[in-house]
Amino acid sequence: HGLLMCGSAGTGKSMVAKRIPTILPDLSWEENIEISKIYSLCGLLPEGQPLLSQRPFRSPHHTISPQGLTGGGKVPKPGELSLASGGVLFLDELTEYRQTVLEGLREPLEEKKVILTRLTETCVYPADFMLAAAMNPCRCGYFPDRSRCTCTQQDVTRFLGRISRPLWDRFDICIQVTDAGVHKMQYQSCNKKGSSAYMKEKVECARAWQAERFAKENIYFNAQMSAMQLEKYCRLGEKEQEFMEKVYDKFHLTSRGYHKILKTARTIAD
Numbered sequence: 104h105g106l107l108m109c110g111s112a113g114t115g116k117s118m119v120a121k122r123i124p125t126i127l128p129d130l131s132w133e134e135n136i137e138i139s140k141i142y143s144l145c146g147l148l149p150e151g152q153p154l155l156s157q158r159p160f161r162s163p164h165h166t167i168s169p170q171g172l173t174g175g176g177k178v179p180k181p182g183e184l185s186l187a188s189g190g191v192l193f194l195d196e197l198t199e200y201r202q203t204v205l206e207g208l209r210e211p212l213e214e215k216k217v218i219l220t221r222l223t224e225t226c227v228y229p230a231d232f233m234l235a236a237a238m239n240p241c242r243c244g245y246f247p248d249r250s251r252c253t254c255t256q257q258d259v260t261r262f263l264g265r266i267s268r269p270l271w272d273r274f275d276i277c278i279q280v281t282d283a284g285v286h287k288m289q290y291q292s293c294n295k296k297g298s299s300a301y302m303k304e305k306v307e308c309a310r311a312w313q314a315e316r317f318a319k320e321n322i323y324f325n326a327q328m329s330a331m332q333l334e335k336y337c338r339l340g341e342k343e344q345e346f347m348e349k350v351y352d353k354f355h356l357t358s359r360g361y362h363k364i365l366k367t368a369r370t371i372a373d
Contacts, residue, residue, distance in 0.1 A: 104233070104275035104276055104325075104326050104363075104366070104367055104370060105212075105233070105234040105235070105236075105273050105274040105275050105276070106123075106233070106234070106235045106236070106274065106275070106276050106278070107197070107235075107236050107237075107238070107274040107276070107277045107278070108120070108235075108236070108237045108238075108277075108278050108280045109237075109238055109239070109240050109277065109278070109279055109280065110237075110239070110240065110279060110280030110281060111239065111240070111244045111245055111280075111281075111282070112239065112244050113282075114280045114281060114282050115280065116195070116237035116280050117193075117195055117237060119280075120162075120191070120193045120195075120235045120237060121160065121162075121193070122299060123160070123191050123193075123233065123235060124157070124158045124159075124160050124190055124191055125299040125303065126299050126302040126303045126306050127158050127190070127191075127233075127303070127306065128303075128306060128307050128310055130155075130156065130157070130158060130189065134189050135154050135155065135156060136154075137188070137189065137229060138155055138158075138159060138188060138189045138190075139153065139154045139155050141181050141185050141186060141188065141228065141229070142155060142159075142186070144180065144181060145180060145181060145186065147186070158189055158190035158191070159186060159187050159188070159189060159190035159191070159232075160187075160190055160191045160193065161183050161186050161187040161190070161191070161192050161193065161232075162192075162193040162194075162195060163183045163192075163194070165194075165195070165196050165199040165200045167183065167200075167204060168204070169201075169203050169204050169207045170182065171183060172184060172204055172207055172208070173207050173211065173217050173219075174217055174219055174226075174228060175219055179219040179221060179224070179226040181217070181228045182217070184208075184211050184217055184228075184230040184232065185217055185228040185229055185230050187230075187232040188228075188229040188230055188231050188232050189229075189231065189232070190232060190233070191232060191233045191235055192232045192233070192234050192235070193235045193236070193237075194234070194235070194236040194237070195236070195237050196237070196238065196239075197236040197237065197238040197266065198238050198239070198262060198263075198265045198266065202265075202267075205266070205267070205270055206267070206270070208234070208270065208273070209269055209270065209273065211230040212230075212234065212273050214230075215229070215230055215231040216228065216229055216230050216231075217229075217230045234273065234274070236274070237280075238266075240259070240263075240279075241254040241258060241259045241262050241263075242254055242258060242262050246259050268357075272357055272359045272360050272363070275326065275363045275366065275367045276367060308373075309370065309373035310324075312373045313325060313373060316336060320332065325366045325367075325369045325370045325373070326366050326370070328362075328366055328369075330362065333362055333365050333366070336369065337365040337366070337368070337369050339365075347361070347364070350364075
């Protein structure tokens with residue numbers, strides 16, 4: 104599921120993102136081979152290490168070009184989307200990326216692949232990654248704390264407007280990140296339930312449920328469900344359906360947004 108974290112600088116957004124790979128299931132043999140092929144093609148495999156053996160975490164700077172993100176060149180080479188395949192693509196300071204770069208994400212996020220066409224050949228590279236992003240809530244970074252935020256409502260709206268509606272729809276989960284405070288940080292340091300090892304067990308348990316659920320389907324995760332599969336595996340009761348209809352109308356959801364809610368709810372239940 105795509106994850107967007109919104110909060111002031113220093114609240115731990117980047118730290119959270121960097122720890123996502125530590126709670127993901129271990130690579131399967133097939134995934135390891137595919138990912139290692141991409142890194143080998145780009146000359147990025149560590150010396151003396153033929154396989155990566157761990158999920159990638161890629162965090163390109165916001166000055167990256169569209170070609171650097173999707174791949175390309177006279178001799179087509181994979182870009183950051185393919186290098187992140189099987190792992191996490193983290194876009195920090197999301198609003199600072201150029202519009203052409205962000206719009207280049209939309210098709211690969213749907214198709215899970217990048218197609219590079221040249222006069223003499225066509226290359227298809229995988230782009231099946233988890234998208235994580237972080238951004239400030241406004242230019243100064245303190246909204247909605249009006250004791251510190253100096254932005255007008257128009258400034259905030261203009262700032263958030265840098266992200267198009269279709270791209271917003273690609274994020275299944277949006278989180279407002281606030282300062283945890285020193286007491287909570289001290290508590291987490293001695294709390295086993297806050298450890299990556301504990302969370303990884305929970306994730307692997309949820310993945311096991313999904314593997315069983317989709318054993319006869321051509322998918323692996325809840326996020327990959329089609330509309331027909333949603334009808335089969337996420338059927339709502341009468342009250343729940345009425346509630347979702349109200350939500351759909353009130354927040355002007357798109358069909359994609361509506362389906363994302365159901366998929367995310369299924370994962371939370373798992």
